[in-house]
Amino acid sequence: METKQISETEIYRSPIRSIFEKFSRTKDASLVYGDPIELVGKQVLPVAKVNYYVGGGGGFAETSETESASQGEGGGGHFSVKPVGVFEITPEKVTFKPIINIHFLLTIISVVILGLGFLLKRPRKIK
Secondary structure, eight states: OOOOOOOGGGSOOOHHHHHHHHHHHTOSGGGTBOOOEEETTEEEEEEEEEEEEEEEEEEEEOOOSSSOOEEEEEEEEEEEEEEEEEEEEOSSOEEEEESSOHHHHHHHHHHHHHHHHHHHOOOOOOO
């Protein structure tokens, strides 16, 4: 069986590869932390949660005497950015302010659960 030497010019290079390489170079803290915003006597630094999933693949078949070369590729992904809160920076301290006030959210959930408990409570039968 004969082995065929492949020259550097014959190696298949997928165009999708350049997209993934470009994205991987920009995955730094600037995706999570925004630019600081100057307010009266303080700075506000936005914070976000970033999720991304990417994938791709491709294939290349060499030519033979009876068949022509074939190739194929595909790629896809998902990218999401959700605001989480802000860092409030003053000369005295740095505080994190979440977008959703956790105490308010817990209060609402507690009231709903108590309300459902009273509505679903069955009267006791007296014997």
